[in-house]
Amino acid sequence: MLLNEYGEDGQILAGGQSLMPTLNMRLSNPQLLIDINHLHELNSITLDDNIVRIGALARHSELALSPIIDMYLPLIADAIPHVAHIAVRNRGTFGGSVALADPAAELPACVLALGGTVVLQSVKGIRKVKADDYFLGLYETERKPNELLIEVQIPVQDLTGLWAFVELSQRKGDYAIAGLAFIGTSEKQFIKTAKLVYFGSEIKPTLAKKTMAILINTRWDDNTRKLIAETLGRDLDPMTNLQGSAKMKLHLQKVLTNRAIDLALKREKPSR
Amino acid sequence: MANKTTPLTILDRPNSYIGRSLSREGAKRAVAGRGRYTDDISLPRMLHAAFVRSPYAHAKILAVNVDEARQQPEVTLVMTGTELQELCTGPWIGTLSSFEGMKSAPQYPMAIGRACWQGEPIVMVVASSRAAAEDAAEFVTIEYEQLPVVADKETALDPECPIIHPELGDNLAFRKVIDNGDVKQGLADADIVIEETFQFGRHTAVSLETRALLADYEPTDGHLTIYTSSQVPHMIQAVFARTLGVAEHKVRIIAPDIGGSFGLKIHTYGDEVATTAASIKLGRPVKFIADRLESFLTDIHARENRVWGRIGVSKEGEIKSLEIDVRSAAGAYSQFPRTSVFEANQILNITGGPYKHKNYKAKTEVVYLNKVPTSQYRAVGHPIGNSVGEALVDQAAEACGIDPLEMRRRNIMEDDQYPRVSAAGIKLQDMSHQQCLEALAKHMDYENLRVEQDKFRKKGIQRGIGIAAFIKGTAPGPAGYYGTGGAPIASQDACTIKLEPSGGVICMIGVTDQGQGVDTVMCQIAASVLGLRAESVRVIEGDTDAVPYGGGTYASRATAIGGEATYQASLLLRKEILSIAGTLLQAEPITLDIVDENVVNKSDNQIRISVSEIGRIGHFQVAELPNNIQPTLSVTYRYRLHDALYIFTNGIQGAYVEVDIDTGFIKLLNHWVVEDCGRVISPQLADEQVRGGCVQGIGGALYEECVYNEAAQLQNGTLADYLTPMAGEMPDINVYHIQTPTSVSELGAKGVGESGTGAAPAVLMNAVNDALRPFDACVTKQPMTPETVLASLGTV
Numbered sequence A: 001m002l003l004n005e006y007g008e009d010g011q012i013l014a015g016g017q018s019l020m021p022t023l024n025m026r027l028s029n030p031q032l033l034i035d036i037n038h039l040h041e042l043n044s045i046t047l048d049d050n051i052v053r054i055g056a057l058a059r060h061s062e063l064a065l066s067p068i069i070d071m072y073l074p075l076i077a078d079a080i081p082h083v084a085h086i087a088v089r090n091r092g093t094f095g096g097s098v099a100l101a102d103p104a105a106e107l108p109a110c111v112l113a114l115g116g117t118v119v120l121q122s123v124k125g126i127r128k129v130k131a132d133d134y135f136l137g138l139y140e141t142e143r144k145p146n147e148l149l150i151e152v153q154i155p156v157q158d159l160t161g162l163w164a165f166v167e168l169s170q171r172k173g174d175y176a177i178a179g180l181a182f183i184g185t186s187e188k189q190f191i192k193t194a195k196l197v198y199f200g201s202e203i204k205p206t207l208a209k210k211t212m213a214i215l216i217n218t219r220w221d222d223n224t225r226k227l228i229a230e231t232l233g234r235d236l237d238p239m240t241n242l243q244g245s246a247k248m249k250l251h252l253q254k255v256l257t258n259r260a261i262d263l264a265l266k267r268e269k270p271s272r
Numbered sequence B: 001m002a003n004k005t006t007p008l009t010i011l012d013r014p015n016s017y018i019g020r021s022l023s024r025e026g027a028k029r030a031v032a033g034r035g036r037y038t039d040d041i042s043l044p045r046m047l048h049a050a051f052v053r054s055p056y057a058h059a060k061i062l063a064v065n066v067d068e069a070r071q072q073p074e075v076t077l078v079m080t081g082t083e084l085q086e087l088c089t090g091p092w093i094g095t096l097s098s099f100e101g102m103k104s105a106p107q108y109p110m111a112i113g114r115a116c117w118q119g120e121p122i123v124m125v126v127a128s129s130r131a132a133a134e135d136a137a138e139f140v141t142i143e144y145e146q147l148p149v150v151a152d153k154e155t156a157l158d159p160e161c162p163i164i165h166p167e168l169g170d171n172l173a174f175r176k177v178i179d180n181g182d183v184k185q186g187l188a189d190a191d192i193v194i195e196e197t198f199q200f201g202r203h204t205a206v207s208l209e210t211r212a213l214l215a216d217y218e219p220t221d222g223h224l225t226i227y228t229s230s231q232v233p234h235m236i237q238a239v240f241a242r243t244l245g246v247a248e249h250k251v252r253i254i255a256p257d258i259g260g261s262f263g264l265k266i267h268t269y270g271d272e273v274a275t276t277a278a279s280i281k282l283g284r285p286v287k288f289i290a291d292r293l294e295s296f297l298t299d300i301h302a303r304e305n306r307v308w309g310r311i312g313v314s315k316e317g318e319i320k321s322l323e324i325d326v327r328s329a330a331g332a333y334s335q336f337p338r339t340s341v342f343e344a345n346q347i348l349n350i351t352g353g354p355y356k357h358k359n360y361k362a363k364t365e366v367v368y369l370n371k372v373p374t375s376q377y378r379a380v381g382h383p384i385g386n387s388v389g390e391a392l393v394d395q396a397a398e399a400c401g402i403d404p405l406e407m408r409r410r411n412i413m414e415d416d417q418y419p420r421v422s423a424a425g426i427k428l429q430d431m432s433h434q435q436c437l438e439a440l441a442k443h444m445d446y447e448n449l450r451v452e453q454d455k456f457r458k459k460g461i462q463r464g465i466g467i468a469a470f471i472k473g474t475a476p477g478p479a480g481y482y483g484t485g486g487a488p489i490a491s492q493d494a495c496t497i498k499l500e501p502s503g504g505v506i507c508m509i510g511v512t513d514q515g516q517g518v519d520t521v522m523c524q525i526a527a528s529v530l531g532l533r534a535e536s537v538r539v540i541e542g543d544t545d546a547v548p549y550g551g552g553t554y555a556s557r558a559t560a561i562g563g564e565a566t567y568q569a570s571l572l573l574r575k576e577i578l579s580i581a582g583t584l585l586q587a588e589p590i591t592l593d594i595v596d597e598n599v600v601n602k603s604d605n606q607i608r609i610s611v612s613e614i615g616r617i618g619h620f621q622v623a624e625l626p627n628n629i630q631p632t633l634s635v636t637y638r639y640r641l642h643d644a645l646y647i648f649t650n651g652i653q654g655a656y657v658e659v660d661i662d663t664g665f666i667k668l669l670n671h672w673v674v675e676d677c678g679r680v681i682s683p684q685l686a687d688e689q690v691r692g693g694c695v696q697g698i699g700g701a702l703y704e705e706c707v708y709n710e711a712a713q714l715q716n717g718t719l720a721d722y723l724t725p726m727a728g729e730m731p732d733i734n735v736y737h738i739q740t741p742t743s744v745s746e747l748g749a750k751g752v753g754e755s756g757t758g759a760a761p762a763v764l765m766n767a768v769n770d771a772l773r774p775f776d777a778c779v780t781k782q783p784m785t786p787e788t789v790l791a792s793l794g795t796v
């Protein structure tokens, strides 16, 4: 209601870990803050017919402690320790992170890699948006100013499959300079499918489609590594900023790709 | 305890607190959240100041319109630079006559007519809350005409470069040359000559508690009280009083709890003076607390230097000559009153300082830029001088095929050859390079560490071992720069100590505590001398109405200078206590001693009279004493260095790191420091100083840089973008002390607060380059970011 009335002049306050600093620095001055922290129905994490439903208000630290996440979404379980520090994780919310879509944030990359669906609600009703269609650009998403992100639905991970979450930040808890969420399938060290979502270096969580194509039904050998290194530059378009040049970030993403796939294959489980 | 065989003193007695780690005075209070910082103080009718600052690095101010701001709710005062000028006695000029030939332009606390750096205050808004003041500040409109910006120190002296202050003739603040021995001959004698250029980024101190000031002027009697987060209350008293035309003795400076200072709080800042002027004008208390962005933009910066260096060595590794050429970046003005040229001056003084060579040539040019002024920050100049000197020694060792530790063993000054003068012309005494080096080799298990490094190398893991010897100037004396150069800064310091009627002792000191535990150290000294329990001594600092005149705490001087003052004052008070006791007991004072709060017989330790009884009689029952004895039970003692410029300390650091060759990331595995701060009063507090200091040095070496673009706009004014070191990345830091008491005082303590910072960047750079050695790569730029490392490897 309020969101509808105030549109862009109204701002939702969730964990406040991103919004409060911008208010403090007078970088944004909304007319109205809409505190959603008392909407307790939005903070649950449930498993429902092979879909994990993460309420918008679930705190990062609640994800870290959730047996459901640990069991069914190990990629996210691996990503959470990289999100800020404990104090921030105690307040910051899953919904806030996906709503804000910071280019260096871990969770949007996971949502995209895991094929999640973002559930948005406005006075007009509920709308579901696939992650593929949700992240549009730098802090830009499919969410309209009058919509509240209420939940993200993520299909449980294929537990026989490959996954790895890797990132580089100079200090623990910092936003990533470069990072990668990797999901795939394999058989006896032979990669069958791969999904690579890069973050940190790009303006938004980015699927490396050309590189992913190379990885379909491939042996993970020096030749594949070389091909990937050659191709990744065509998938990515890193930003130069204070954390480093575009050139360095592309280089780091190549290094991370190797490390992620090495790591995933190392813990490959024999298929059922 | 002392390594040297010095005569035993009162401090070496078994019941002494010296060399024991008492828990720090204020620690419990701080941990309990009961600290009382300047911002915790609220006075009736208090107002808050906010500032409109120049968004440009260099711009003419064509018009300032404050009418609308004045109309905003809750606004009491809006003051422009011109209006403030009328309240000032005159401009500041940030020069000291002790730096021959240095020049700087006159400046006022807020910009008038022209802004010369981004962040320079232009208009002050005072309102009933900070938020209201900031809201109103948005209604100030200023018309600017942008002027050409001098952003790059490399081109600042080029003929085509614009001149920031035309009346100075150029952008040169200071030039100095040292040319000792015969460098030409040294080079001719050398078998190997190595040269290299090093770059050091600009940083700032980033204290947890930002700058803070609350001024409270009482118009009826002209008394001005200022609560401020300052290391140097008496300097603030003098500078603020003189600038604003208030009688100095009517100004009281109170420095309450302080959340970090690191040198950034020994300076005068225009916004703080403006806030004080507002209180004088309004007759109401006015508070200013810098926010984090203001801190990054307006706290003094430091360290931005480019240094070329050249070393000549014989095949056997003997250093024959050393040369450096330093281009040092200042800001738009030289910081008043301590100047912006100390850093360069110290680099010249200390580079190559641990070594025996005789031929040394060093040159510096300090140049003005359209950036925030630079000035003293923890370990002034030392991180740079040590990084350069130690990197050159390492490169020379490599060229000679000599192990870096052995290279140093061959060149460091011998422990039995003091006093002596370094190649830079610095007088040195009571130092212990050789002992420190051998202790380091032992503690880091150097030989085995090399073996381990090799093993890892074979596995493709690149680890590096760094060594860096250092000297550190601490506790400057009056023959030095400030007072002699014309600044109202005391290099002596004082202690007033009193025995109260209860038998408790009040010890008032001119040096200040910012959380280091200065008060605890003074308590340990006084209690030890007086034979009292630590609980019986209360230390008061940070209030100019209470304490004797002093210089405050900077340049690792608190214990070395203030500690000796406390020691001597305590000895005098002890003498009076024993003399009164002697009279009362009809005993020779020399036969008496004070042990555990009682006057006892020296011979059999039998208790004769308690100290509290002396206090009671000395204050309330003076009739028990003969008429010719009038107890004072209060002593002030002042102490200063005599001939020495500084009390130099020495030490050596070791570091063990792992470099990820693919990503350029550096992991710190271990860190060792062996240092000689003379007599250690509190091992725990000394160790903490060294550890914290190392972390701050590591910050500069790996993370910290104030990044400016070509328009001299700061790019990273938040703690998200300006990276400071965090506990998670820090290695264990193992600290060891060799104790060679300084012979300039009886206490024998030298400074310890900056030794970690001074050499940590050097040892880290050497360790990283040791790891990179197989790749023929060398990092010469700090901070050593991943990109810097990858660039040195030719990866990016």
Ligand SMILES: Cc1cc2nc3c(=O)[nH]c(=O)nc-3n(C[C@H](O)[C@H](O)[C@H](O)COP(=O)(O)OP(=O)(O)OC[C@H]3O[C@@H](n4cnc5c(N)ncnc54)[C@H](O)[C@@H]3O)c2cc1C
Binding pocket: A011, A012, A013, A014, A015, A016, A017, A018, A019, A020, A056, A082, A083, A084, A085, A088, A091, A092, A093, A094, A095, A096, A097, A099, A100, A102, A104, A105, A106, A107, A147, A148, A149, A150, A173, A174, A175, A176
């Ligand atoms: C020191 C520090 C380090 C950090 N490091 C990291 C890191 O490494 N990785 C990382 O991913 N994040 C990091 N963060 C950010 C943190 O994870 C944030 O909590 C998160 O990005 C936003 O969540 P929030 O609940 O705090 O959102 P808020 O700050 O409350 O809101 C952020 C934005 O999203 C909007 N919003 C919030 N919830 C909703 C909703 N349900 N529907 C619609 N709009 C909504 C708000 O209106 C606002 O515009 C860090 C933060 C800090 C302070």
